[in-house]
Amino acid sequence: MSGEAKLIIQDLCHHYPDEYTGESVHALEGINLQVYENEFVAIVGPSGCGKTTLLNIVAGLLPYREGRAMVDGNEIHGPGPDRGVVFQEHAILPWRSVARNIGHGLELQRVPKEETRRRVQEYIDLVGLSGFEDRYPHELSGGMKQRVAVARTLCADPVIMLMDEPFAAVDAQTRITLQDELNRIVMATRKTILFITHSVEEAAFLGDRCIVFSRRPGQIKTEIKIDIPREERVWKDMADNPKFTEARDKILRLVRQEVTSDDEH
């Protein structure tokens, strides 16, 4: 992959005390990962493998002690607008209209009103929410809320967009639509993205590179390059795309190994 590394993670390990028993849980072990400019990296792994822990560390929501994590050459200490996060659900603010949610990041950075208005409109159009500017989140469907969340993150123009199973809570039909749309948005914005999912299909469909995690303690098991041009990534064509089916089956086998070996314990 050409371009410079936007996210660099070196020898990252993480332990945390279990909420109830107090025992130390070994969540991540020896993670080395780089995400390059304009790259879409999908992390897939069995549930509880530490992939969300990794995302929270990169987001700055979780402090870490062992190893290093850097964005754009800066060591990560706490959250910041250079790393936007799209959470699974329930993260846009109910007391802000669609437009005010999307413009929140710019408002916090004290960007002039006129420029904010213009950029907000641009992203509203991009995610297909024109006409809903003045609606409040409780008036929107689950899929529309996630569109707002994506637009809000993009509008703040982060160095890297972190997505934590953003489509896991919507119904299957909406999910397919949102995945197609995200592809279109990625093409339009060329954003650098780190995407967490437990869905093998989603990872194979969206990722330029797919990182398979082992079960806990989470380690990088393999990485798979998915060499399908973005323009060809449309769900209706995917069933006939040998590159996609091959990658999906390979990832599925690797993830299944982790789940099955877990069952034997």
Add this chain to the structure above:
Amino acid sequence: MTSIDLQQARLFKWKKFATEGAGRLIIFLVGSIILWALISEFLIARPDRYLPSPLAVLLSSADMLNKGSLLSFYSDTLTRLVIGGAVGIVIGIPIGLLLGLNRFVADMFYPLMNFFQSVSGIAIFPVVVIWFGNSDTTVLIVILYTSFFPIAFNVLSGVRSVPVRYIQAARTLGASRLQVVRDVLLPGAMPSIAVGTRLSIGFAWRAVIAGEMLAGRPGLGNMIFSGQEFDNTAQIILGMVMIGITWIVLDHFLLRPLESDTIERWGLVSR
């Protein structure tokens, strides 16, 4: 939306509030007044002492209006209520916020607040009289004291009930701690702030009436109290009716529109 559109929308909302359910309210009011008149006329042996008719209450109010005492009592009481209640709420919100934000501060002051919350305004009344005499200051202090706790406790629990996800989302958009308070915690605590404000004003009402009775300051409370002394039951009922109507007007034209513009619009509560 242009500002003219916005003004029209506000005007429309105002009209809707002014007329919403007005028909049912009028039927209910007229019905209860007729029932009251019938009971007073046919069931009570000495209505002037035990339950004066609506007409007698009306005449008593006309009489007091003529003398000028009714409006002066009313404005005295309302002024105390507004000043004492407003100061109590204005102090209560930031203190509740501070306690909700900081565990350390909360652990220090929560037990103290809990202690005084159980000691009602009436219970501290005698000691305030010893300090400040039977004065307006005394009544105001008791109102302030009484209205402080409901709002402070509600803001505290409101701030704590804001989902962590919202705070994290704002932080990853680059919000400072102060911006998190302004953009996330305060609006997120609005349902509790609304409940607390209602309770505080309700408590302040009770405190102002009781305070006037005990301190003998002129006002609606004192008017009710002296009504008993002089066997003027119509005057007592007049006082009660004025308190009730004031609350309904306050609620309908101030608190409800405020709630419908915020927490109901945001879908945080439904009616």
